[in-house]
Amino acid sequence: MDNNSRSERTRTAVIQSALTIIARDGPHRLTLDAIAKESGISKGGVMHQFPTKQAVIRALLDHQTQHFEGIYESFMAEQGAEHAHPQLAARINGAREAIAQPNSIALAIMAAMAQEPGLLTTQRDNDAGNLAKIRAETDDPDLATLRWLAALGMTLSHMIGLSPLSDADRDRLFARLLDERRWEGLANH
Numbered sequence: 001m002d003n004n005s006r007s008e009r010t011r012t013a014v015i016q017s018a019l020t021i022i023a024r025d026g027p028h029r030l031t032l033d034a035i036a037k038e039s040g041i042s043k044g045g046v047m048h049q050f051p052t053k054q055a056v057i058r059a060l061l062d063h064q065t066q067h068f069e070g071i072y073e074s075f076m077a078e079q080g081a082e083h084a085h086p087q088l089a090a091r092i093n094g095a096r097e098a099i100a101q102p103n104s105i106a107l108a109i110m111a112a113m114a115q116e117p118g119l120l121t122t123q124r125d126n127d128a129g130n131l132a133k134i135r136a137e138t139d140d141p142d143l144a145t146l147r148w149l150a151a152l153g154m155t156l157s158h159m160i161g162l163s164p165l166s167d168a169d170r171d172r173l174f175a176r177l178l179d180e181r182r183w184e185g186l187a188n189h
Contacts, residue, residue, distance in 0.1 A: 011049050013039045015063050018056050027115060032056070054116050061119060065126060068094050084180050087133040088144050095151035096174045099158050147177050 017039035021030050032053055036043040050056045072090040079093075080086035134148055135141035154170060157163040163170070176182055 007049065010041060010045060011059070013041060014046055014049055014056060015060055018060050019064075030056070030115065054119065057115055058119055061123060065123070068098070071097050083178075085134070085137050085144060087130070087137050088148060089178055089180075091130055091134060091148050092151040092174065092177045095148075095155040096171075098155045099170070143183060147183065151177050 014035055017035050018030060021034050021038055025034075030053065032043055032046055032050075035041075035056065036046045039046065046056075050059060071094050075090040075093045076086055080090065083089040131145065131148070134144050138144040151174065154163065154165070154173060158165070158170065165173070
């Protein structure tokens with residue numbers, strides 16, 4: 001195996017180990033020592049790829065952002081034409097997927113907030129760009145914004161353990177957020 005392949009394998013193992021630690025133990029337990037133990041890579045090997053915990057969190061955010069961009073793009077390619085507001089539908093679907101996936105971007109964001117709030121600037125900028133796309137494709141940008149934020153709220157409340165919703169309730173509400181026919185009469189009111 002060449003050095004680039006070995007390096008990429010180590011980076012991937014570190015990121016997956018970091019997600020596992022955050023999901024299992026919480027973001028406060030994310031340390032380079034914990035990552036080394038979880039991944040089976042020496043601390044020196046971890047530090048060769050990521051010299052600081054902040055570098056791990058930054059890579060974690062980047063990895064998860066790219067992962068969910070792939071989910072949005074797949075949704076747009078497969079189902080976007082079925083929706084009058086495909087950007088909004090893709091983001092609502094992505095929020096639903098974040099709950100379905102145990103190691104989601106929400107965990108990376110929680111880790112960043114807990115460890116290094118300054119790292120959230122990129123995510124905030126991404127969300128601002130996504131919101132601009134959502135608002136640009138509709139005649140009622142406020143309603144589209146509310147639908148998107150409702151999806152994010154359900155996701156985040158679930159991720160931090162505060163959601164009173166059952167899985168069935170949450171699934172039904174996500175389906176309603178995605179069903180544009182249920183929102184048509186409310187537009188511009």
